[in-house]
Amino acid sequence: MGVKLRDLVHPANLRLSELKGKRIAVDAYNMLYQFLATIRQADGQPFTDPEGRVTSHLVGLLYRTSSFLERGVLPTYVFDGKPSDLKASTLRARSLVKERAQAAWDEALAAGDLELARKKAAQTSRLTREMVADAKALLESLGVPWVQAPSEGEAQAAWMARRGDVWAAASEDYDTLLFGAPRLLRGLGAARGASRGEDTVMELLETPKVLEELGISQEELVLVGVLVGTDFNEGVHGIGPKKAMKLVGQHLGWEATLQSAGLEPSGVEAVRELFLHPPTTEDYRLRWTAPDPAKMREVLVVAHGFAEDRVQKVLSRLPTAAPTPGTQTSLEAFG
DNA sequence: CGCTTGGA
DNA sequence: TCCAAGCGG
Structure with missing residues (x-):
């Protein structure tokens, strides 16, 4: 996945609290796939609604995004568009990996090896159009802007960072650096100890420093x-x-x-x-607004069987003031 | 992912 | 009070 630059770069540690007030362009597919891989049961089954439709990506997106907002971080999510033709063989290879992982998952289950089953299941994750649409609807309900990239989301996020619309691009893949992002944040999706008010430690790569070092x-x-x-x-x-x-x-x-x-x-x-x-677009507007409780309820409770009180609890912790810089002066909720 | 729970 | 395990969806 992506380009192998890990061994060449030396990231700095950054705490989530240091992102307060900053706009971050998140590689949406990258993060959603992390959630799909991680948020599973012991046997590897993803979370599903009563109709059997996968909801793991929504669970992750809801809790992680609300956690960002609570801490005054301003995420925007950039969704992949049409992949470049150059990516065809990579996509075929990934598809093959998923098929093999599916077989290995079945095998591990039959053998009663839950640990292996979960590991293999994580590699079978697929994002459908419907799942992407659900994710966008959830973001809208949270008052968080999303951006549709014409092609690679990482390229779009990098471009947004370069022109100063966001402070950094967030992805696990180093391709973002090749696409010219001035700053790359890694580890934003995998919250280590983010609960109970702990400060997640992430990696920050600043391209000028990376280039100077190399x-x-x-x-x-x-x-x-x-x-x-x-x-x-x-x-x-x-x-x-x-x-x-x-x-x-x-x-x-x-x-x-x-x-x-x-x-x-x-x-x-x-x-x-x-x-x-890379292909990019200027056709976006970054505006963070107050959450829409009715829409949150619609997307999560009505459409996908989330517990009403859990959604209510998330909602109660979200800042009610629209925190978009420049259009909002009262940030009481962000104290 | 993040919350809740229950045993130490 | 702490933390691992289990749950939720």
């Missing part, structure tokens, strides 16, 4: 990605992050570097173009 340019970072492989190209067999950095660090230029690695430059030109100039 001694390369943004374009050369994309080159590193192309060498080790991304969702949009295979990379070179035998070249991992370390060798790729050694090669790119020689500053031979795009073509010479690729040729010395045995890659035909014309074959990855489209990948370079995708990372440096």
Whole structure:
């Protein structure tokens, strides 16, 4: 998944409390898949409503988002649009992994190995159009803006961060850096000890620092990605992050570097173009408003069988003042 | 994910 | 009072 840059970068720790008052563009699919993988029963079954429709993504989104809002963090969720044609083989590979995981899940259940079953089940997660629509409806009910990306959500989030509409982009994938985000937040979805008012510790990567540390340019970072492989190209067999950095660090230029690695430059030109100039849109408006209790009830209680009192409890903790900076001065609820 | 519970 | 386990959906 994504580009393997983990071994090259040194993230700083950041507490959730330090995000107070900041706008964050969250890679929605990335986070929803985390919820689908995590929020399951012991045997691996996801949460479902009485009709058998999956609700794990809604559970995660509801509790995590309300937790952000309670702490004065302003999330906006960016949803993937049509994937690039370059991603086709990656998507096929993922589909195959899911099929195999499904078989392994069944097997583990038959063998009575619950731990393995849960692990395999996590890899079978799929997001349907209906699940995405439910997630968007829930966000609207919470007064949280969402953005429809024309293609890659990470690219859109990166662009929003670059133009200053949000402070950072949040995703687990490092592709966000290749798409030019000035700041990448990791670990926003997996709340370690977020309950009982604890302060979640996350990772922050600041692109200028990353580039300075590596001694390369943004374009050369994309080159590193192309060498080790991304969702949009295979990379070179035998070249991992370390060798790729050694090669790119020689500053031979795009073509010479690729040729010395045995890659035909014309074959990855489209990948370079995708990372440096991805499809994005300006067609969005970031406005955080008060939650709509009736709509929350509609989406969660009526449509999906959530317990009324639990939804009510979440609602009671949400700030009632619209916290959109610039349009709101009274932030009593955020004290 | 986050809350509730119950045993130490 | 703390925390792991179980629940919710």
